Amino acid sequence: MITGLSHSHSGLRWIILALLVATVVRALLNRKNSEFGAQAKLGLFTMIAMHIQLLIGFGLYMSGEWKANAVEATANFINREHFPMMVVAIVLGTLGHSLSKRAESVSEKYKKQLIFFGLSLLIVLAMIPWPCMRGFGDVFSWV
Helix, strand or coil, rough: CCHHHHHHHHHHHHHHHHHHHHHHHHHCCCCCCCCCHHHHHHHHHHHHHHHHHHHHHHHHHCCCCHHCCHHHHHHHHHHHHHHHHHHHHHHHHHHHHHHHHHHHCCHHHHHHHHHHHHHHHHHHHCCCCCCCCCCCHHHHHCC
């Protein structure tokens, strides 16, 4: 079970990154557009994917098998940096979708999506354990 969750969590990050980039770029390019329907759906799909990723991450975090096999570097990285910052990124993505739906004008809707999903994208990019990071092998040595 832990392997399936781990692979799901790792693979879904690419979908989330693609959705976040698409949402931010479309919000940046279409600020003056008079239609917001497709962009609202893109924000919704991005938010849903982020919440699914959060549930998979909770499953990994709460797994007793993971706790038994994790090295100290893994526990420190996930507990101190990755986990809380990803929750912040998901909250920002949720705010981006919710506040853009409630905005009055179309330009305000795009602006709110750009700001909140943009901040979420920056946090996600900073907190993903990339292969070029120091200690990357330690983070995934339990898989």
